[in-house]
Amino acid sequence: MKLLCPLFIYLFISISFAQTQIIDGETKYPVSYATISFGDGQGIFADDDGKFYFTKKLYKDVDSLYISALGFKDLNISTENLPKTIVLRAEADKLDEIVVSAKMDRKFKKETLEPYLDDDYYSCWLPTIESEIAVFFPNGNEQLKKITSVLFPITLESRDWEKRKRSNADKRPFSTLFKVKFYKNDSGHPGEVLTYSNIVFVATEKNGDEFELDVNEHDLFIPDDGFFVSLQVLGYTDDQGKLLPNKKYKEIKSKTGGIIKIPTNFRPLLPFTDEMNGHRTFIKRVFINGNNWVQFKEGNGIESSLLRSGLNNYGVGINYNAYKDE
Structure with missing residues (x-):
């Protein structure tokens, strides 16, 4: 029996499972590599486009997701009727701490x-x-x-x-x-x-x-x-x-x-x-x-x-x- 190549498996999962995207509520850009926790020690990651795949077939007992990403407020969301798009809000007080450094012109x-x-x-x-x-x-x-x-x-x-x-x-x-x-x-x-x-x-x-x-x-x-x-x-x-x-x-x-x-x-x-x-x-x-x-x-x-x-x-x-x- 021939083994399925990773690309084929990826395409199969893309078609078969529910796909959800996480976006920035202000810019509407994807939130890359967000952490999606299930609260009991399980979890997955979003990809560079902010997309992840979740299905009850794989995670039968999971009823809520806990989503976190650098610079954004954490979000709890129910897995019941999970939307195709999840919006995260920027955590402004932390982002304000970022300091832009001038180019160093020193030996x-x-x-x-x-x-x-x-x-x-x-x-x-x-x-x-x-x-x-x-x-x-x-x-x-x-x-x-x-x-x-x-x-x-x-x-x-x-x-x-x-x-x-x-x-x-x-x-x-x-x-x-x-x-x-x-x-x-x-x-x-x-x-x-x-x-x-x-x-x-x-x-x-x-x-x-x-x-x-x-x-x-x-x-x-x-x-x-x-x-x-x-x-x-x-x-x-x-x-x-x-x-x-x-x-x-x-x-x-x-x-x-x-x-x-x-x-x-x-x-x-x-x-x-x-x-x-x-x-x-x-x-x-x-x-x-x-x-x-x-x-x-x-x-x-x-x-x-x-x-x-x-x-x-x-x-x-x-x-x-x-x-x-x-």
Whole structure:
């Protein structure tokens, strides 16, 4: 039997399921990559056109949706007679905080904090749609610094497990959309966002063992007390980089006849390290309303083989410009 290609599946779902679009109430533009939570730990994401697919066939017990997006007021809406268009209202008090930076006309030195790479499957976090990972970067001195790019380490897997230790082995293909956020430091935890821009990228096996995300245009200057950068899986994409409908759980029938929900793991894997000082990594479950960040550390109620192995941090790196004093 031939397997259906992702594009065919996408077209089939587009035709079969109810399609809803989320728009900005003022501009009428789509709200890209909004989070649609179901209130019980489940959820999905809108695509770049603000569209998502919801059907009672997949989510039988869901009676309301909780919709959130950067810069907009949260919205609760019933799934009964779900409209084709959902309108979000801008959260003006937060948007007013955005500061437009003038072009820096000063000499600077390019600096790099290298990422920590690892191709060992057992040293990796298996990304799921429900989780967001944030890593803290302290500011070592008072020098003005602008973040130019973020270096996300990724682990590639061989198509053939027996050849997994060979660097020239054919790699398992993937095309995954990620969302990136930058947060202020709020007493050692991720706080308010530093930018309301939607920052996303598509990673494939062709990117090698790290993905460099250029953020120079966002004018992100490192605060005195440091910042957090986070990574969140939105799901797999088609050949054009368009987000495919991705279900958070695989549902498998148990021997007793019940349904067991197993989180869907997405590729690429994210290598953790024991070479970064301290516990600088935080995680949260994005589909639970009001959920707080939890430090990735033993004793915080996190069951992880990574922690048992002393792998406490996701090894993100950054490039930045360190400006000289005037």
